[in-house]
Amino acid sequence: MRSSQYLLATQKETPADAEVISHQLMLRAGLIRKLASGLYTWLPTGLRVLNKVAGIVRDEMTRTGAIEVLMPVVQPADLWQESGRWEEYGPELLRIKDRQQRDFVLGPTHEEVITDLVKREVSSYKQLPLNLFQIQTKFRDEIRPRFGVMRGREFTMKDAYSFHLSHDCLEKTYQDMYQAYCNIFERMGLEFRPVIADTGSIGGSMSHEFHVLAQSGEDAIAFSTESEFAANVEMAEALAPSTERTGPTAQMQLVDTPHAKTIAELVEQFNLPVEKTVKTLIVKASDDIEAGLVALLVRGDHELNGVKAEKLSQVATPLTFASEAEIRSALGAGPGSLGPVGLPIPLIVDRAVAAMSDFGAGANQDDKHYFNINWERDVALPQVADIRNVQAGDPSPDGRGVLEIKRGIEVGHIFQLGDKYSKAMNCGVLTESGKHQVLTMGCYGIGVSRIVAAAIEQNHDKFGIIWPDAIAPFRLALIPMNMHKSHRIQEAAEKLYQQLTQAGIDVLFDDRKERPGVMFADMELLGIPHHIVIGERNLDDNRVEYKSRRSGEKHLLELEQVLAFIQAL
């Protein structure tokens, strides 16, 4: 490609609304432009990267025996009514009507369509197992799109769906996908980790997420220092403290605490260790709880884990915090003065709270706390559950080492779905014995467009992007200096360009009439991994200069060596 006949679209200045580095660089390097909130146009350079990412994904998927299809973005509402997700899915599902006033949705995912397809097309056990995938645009009306294509509303995703007669067979495909995903991210040159994950609203049992590690990641991941254990913090189990609860050492006392509405204020004003305080959180209860509310207790320095809390049968789904007004009318005190003693609604305490003694908590009267509360003596120990987020330094759930927390960008997610969709939509085949059997499914997603952003988060410096070779928009930048004034340089550049292009190398030939500094700066911003600079000085010796974008190393090459050198990289 000649830059004079291309749309480079690089910019010096960073638009004000780009927060994370990948978003800034994608705009500056001319990869994307925003059309509206969460909607982006892919410019030629960005599309080249996107296509390379998609190509690797397609290649590795095909290698495992998965077969590519392409399903519509617009889907009829009946399918969603059939699976039950027309009601289940919230406002994130964009619903539209056609000219006949029939309901449709813009597909946020394709379980319904694929299940319907397989139901119609597959009728015998002999056709199984089957793994179908597509690389397609998805639309999710995100509450808060941000970070450019990292969390856009419209995005490109690879989604695969496998169909099986038995769980063992699903298990095997799941493992194959796990391995394929590792291969994909390795080929792209990304630092990633598979972690145990929550299945969320897609449903199912076993699930892993694949995270690209980066400071700006939206998810927190817990790793063991000693073992292979890695899980999304949402899922990482917080073990019960290994030490027994100690006995009471002091009488419970009621204390006036007019200026202590938060744990921090309580700790500061009353010289109470934070590990001796308890937070009382009030959430909406599920329908079978009469009180309508449930109290969740975690230690003062711990955080409630919403995913874990939502799984408790007493807690309403989705997890909803009670408003101050609801709390006052049900409990007679404000949120800053709540505690377990005398609380008239069901209580669930975290494992760490159950192990506490002589602790302080609200007295369920405004501006008063009880200090030196002890379970059993002052209040019965209620139901105990794991409802907090793990923290750095907590013991690993597998018993080996302690946890460390890092941030990650979720770029892949694999699920063992089971029969959630196949059952709801009656997707089955005849078995060997002639009986109808509902199929077991797996589903496997990769955020293709998100990978582009994630790769930049991991590969950049102050000059711009540094693409891994496998996903670079161009592998090589050909930079002639003052070509418009020198026939020798023009001749050498044209010849190299022909030669490299014919050898199948993606070359960006910067033939613009620009100053050297402008060209260097643009090629670095674009992140092209390998640069060849042609100048008068070196041409006298029949040489050009090679420079690696990543390492910065430079050396001279004979003109005749260039092709072989690049091919050997």
Place this chain on the structure above:
RNA sequence: CGGUGAGUAGCGCAGCUUGGUAGCGCACUUGUUUUGGGUACAAGGGGUCGCAGGUUCAAAUCCUGUCUCACCGACCA
């Protein structure tokens, strides 16, 4: 959906308090200059000041409404 803030040239911003001919830097065009790291000088093109209504002789500026965008929070595959 709640809180906060912002909409003025392609991008980044000033002007608004105190109403009176719309500005700066970058980018773009032309010329000269420069030529291995975003040259310098000169001349130019480009704006219904988000939109609608109101006040006024006069509105980017004051008032009302509305739309859009961003950040924080809640929420979320």
